[in-house]
Amino acid sequence: GNSVTQMxxxxxxxxxxxxxxxxxYTATGYPSLFWYVQYPGEGLQxxxxxxxxxxxxxxxxxxxxxxxxxxxxxxxxxxxQVSDSAVYFCALxxxxxxxxxxxxxxxxxxxxx
Amino acid sequence: xxxxxxxxxxLITATGQRVTLRCSxxxxxxxxxxxxxxxxxxxxxxxxxxxxxxxxxxxxLERFSAQQFxxxxxxxxxxxxELGDSALYFCASSVAGERPxxxxxxPGTRLTVL
Numbered sequence: 497g498n499s500v501t502q503m504x505x506x507x508x509x510x511x512x513x514x515x516x517x518x519x520x521y522t523a524t525g526y527p528s529l530f531w532y533v534q535y536p537g538e539g540l541q542x543x544x545x546x547x548x549x550x551x552x553x554x555x556x557x558x559x560x561x562x563x564x565x566x567x568x569x570x571x572x573x574x575x576x577q578v579s580d581s582a583v584y585f586c587a588l589x590x591x592x593x594x595x596x597x598x599x600x601x602x603x604x605x606x607x608x609x
Numbered sequence: 610x611x612x613x614x615x616x617x618x619x620l621i622t623a624t625g626q627r628v629t630l631r632c633s634x635x636x637x638x639x640x641x642x643x644x645x646x647x648x649x650x651x652x653x654x655x656x657x658x659x660x661x662x663x664x665x666x667x668x669x670l671e672r673f674s675a676q677q678f679x680x681x682x683x684x685x686x687x688x689x690x691e692l693g694d695s696a697l698y699f700c701a702s703s704v705a706g707e708r709p710x711x712x713x714x715x716p717g718t719r720l721t722v723l
Contacts, residue, residue, distance in 0.1 A: 530711060539699055539714035540652075541611065585652065589710040596665045597642070597712060601651045 498523045502586045502600035509576055510608050517571040517584055517603045519560075525592035529553075529562055529569040532585040534602070540585060543571075581607045612636065613715035615700050621721045627688040630718045634681055634702030640664070641683040642703070642712060643675055647696040658683055687720070695722045 503518040521529065528547045532540040544553030549564035558573045569586060586600040612635035622628055634641050643655040645668075654667035658677035669675075672690075677683045687694060697719050701712040 528710065532714075539611065539613075539716045540701075540712075541714065542711050545711055591710075596654070596657065597710065599652045599654070 498527070498588060498590050498596075498598045500586050500588055500598050500600040502584075502603055504601070505583075505604040506606055507603060508606045508608065511578055512575045513607075515571070515573040515576045515580075515605070517586075517605070519569045519571065519586035519600060521567050521569065521586075521588050521598075523567075523588055523590050525590045527588040527590040529560070530587040530589070530597075531558070531560055531569070531571050532587060532599075534583045534585065536582070543584070576605070576607045578607045578609050581605055611713040611715065613700060613702050613713050615698075615715035615718050617718060618716065619719050619721075621723065622690060623723055624690055624692060626690050626722075627686065628690065628720065630685040630687070630698050630700075630720075632683045632685070632700030632702075632715060634683070634700075635713050638702035638704055638713070639681065640703045641677055641681070642701040643669075643683070643685050644699040644701065645696045646699060646717070652699075655685070690722045692722050695720055 530545045531543040533543045534540045544555040546553040546562035552561045560571045583602045583604045585602045589597045614633045616631045639660045642657045645653045655669040657665040675685045697717045699717045701714045703712045
């Protein structure tokens with residue numbers, strides 16, 4: 497079945513450091529891929545998405561590229577800020593699975609000033 | 610603001626009781642999803658409704674049930690509550706049936722079972 501695996505947290509970085517959160521997936525079809533972010537005390541919100549191989553999603557300085565050959569969708573940001581402290585979820589939506597969305601376990605990011 | 614509303618924001622109740630959580634999807638979204646988020650279990654998919662009909666089921670206990678009404682709002686009913694049911698319950702909505710099917714989440718209902 498479909499699944500998403502992302503790196504365990506927490507990840508602790510200093511402000512302006514480079515961020516990578518790894519995400520790999522398995523899917524029977526051609527899924528769309530997402531990164532959602534959950535700030536403290538809030539619901540999840542979509543950060544970025546990619547719908548086909550080699551697409552790059554980007555938003556707020558974050559980027560992720562849909563790599564079909566490595567079944568990966570790693571999240572990157574060149575310079576993190578304290579305000580980026582949150583939990584990040586990688587997810588996939590597979591049309592062959594009725595567009596059911598599968599979420600990874602989440603990775604908590606702490607950014608220190 | 611995602612456009613998805615959930616009530617109540619907080620709920621405190623006792624073991625054995627029954628509660629109802631309510632969700633109103635974004636205008637135009639036909640699909641509603643329910644998730645449970647606890648510290649040790651992460652985000653667990655419970656159930657999905659599309660235009661009033663159940664479309665997909667996840668790890669939903671038999672003590673839990675849901676429905677989507679003609680006006681598209683949804684309710685999640687939790688009965689015979691146990692301490693372990695304490696969690697955040699999120700509702701999300703999407704257009705559904707179309708790529709990429711991104712979901713829009715409500716602010717959640719925090720349930721505490723004492």
